[in-house]
Amino acid sequence: VVTYNSLVNGLCKNGRVDEAWMLMIDKGFSPNVITYSTLISGLCKELRVDEAMKCLHEMIQLGLRPHTIIYNSLIDGLGKTKRLESAKQLLEKMVLSGCKPDIVSYNALIHGISREQGVSEALKLFDSVLKRGYEPEVPTYNILIDGLLKEDRVTEAFELFSGLMKGGLEPDAITYTVFIDGLCKAGRVDDALLMLKDMDEKGCAPDVVSHNAVINGLCKEKRVDEAEALVSSMEARGCSPNAISFNTLICGQCRVGKWKKAMATFKLMVKRGVTPTVVTYNILVDGLCKAKQVDEARELLSTSGFLADVVSCTSLINGFCKEGRITEAITLFDAMVDKGRVPDVVTYSALIDGLGKAGRLEDARLLLEAMEAKGCVPNVYTYNSLISGLCGLEKVDEGLELFVAMVEKGCVPD
C-alpha cells in the first residue's frame, strides 16, 4: 500500500489525478487514509470538488476516518468554487464526526466568505472564532487585511495590522505584499515603494510577488519607465522576473501606446527563458485591437499556439465594435459560442455597447435578455452601455425605464 500510495502521490503532483483515480479503482490494494488524503487534496487543488466529495463519502463508507487536513482541503475547495453553504455544512459535519476544526479550517472559510459575501461578513466569523478561543495566525490576518484593502478600507486594514502585532505575531512577506498591492490599487504607489524598502529593512525580503505588485501599480499610473527599471533591477535583488512581471510591464507599455517597447519587452522575456502565457498573448492581442489592428491581433493569436479564450475573444469583439465592424463582432461572438466558449458579462457588455453605438438598440436589448436567460447577470457597465445607447437616440424614456429596472434588480447605478 505504501508503494502504491507513492505512485498515487506522484501522479497527483503531475496533475494526473485521473490516472491516480483509475489506479485506485484498479483494486488489488485497499486504499488507506493516506491514499484518500493524496487524492482529495489533489482534486481540490484542481477545483474538482464534486469528485473530492465523492472520495470523502467513499472513504467513510469503507470505515476510514477522515482527518482535519482532509476536511480543510474540501472546505477550501468548496469556498473557491463559491459553494459557501456546502463549506459551512462540511464544517458542521466535521464537528459532528468528532473532528475538531482548527484555525486553518476557519482561515479557508473566512477567505471564501470574504470573497463571496464581503469582508464584513468574514470579520463577523473572525470575531466568533476568537470568542471560541481560537488563536488567529498570520494567514488569518493576511486574508482579512487583503479583504479590507480590496474594499478600499485602508484605515481598518492598518488597524487589523496593529491587532496582529499586539497578538505577538510577526508580519510576513505576504502581509507586506498585501499592503503593497492594496496601496497601489488605492493610487498610493509611492507609499507602496516605501513599504517595499521598509519590509526589506525589517528583515522580510521582498519576493517576486512584492515586486510585481509595485510594477503593476507603476504601470497603472502610466509610470512605465520606472516599472521597466524595476524589472531590470529586481534580478540583482534576488528575484528573477517571472511571466507575471513581464506581462504586467508589457500591458503597461501597451496602455501608453508604446507598442514597440512592448514588443521589445516580449522579446526580452523570451530571451530570458520566461515562457509567455495565454495572458501574455491576450495583452498583445488587446494592445493590437486598441491600436485598430484587429486583423493583426487575430493573426498573432492564431500563431501563438494558444486557443482563444473568453478574454481574447472579448478583446477582438470589442476591437471589431470600435472599428465599426459590428457584423464581424457578431460573427465572432457566434463562433465562440459554437466552440463552447462561454461568454461572460464583459463579453456581453462589449457587444451590447457595440450594438448600441451602431444604433441597433433592439438587438442590444435582445442580447441583454439572452444573457439573463443564460444566467449571466448584467452589471452596471452593461446597463450603462444600453442606457447611453437609448438616450443617444433620444429614447430617454426607455432609458429611464431600464434605469428603474436595473435598480429593481439590485444593480447599483454609478
Add this chain to the structure above:
RNA sequence: CGUCAUUUGCCUGAU
C-alpha cells in the same frame, strides 16, 4: 521516525 496532505499576496478583456 517507510508513503500523503490543508489556509493568505502579483498580470489580461467591457461603459
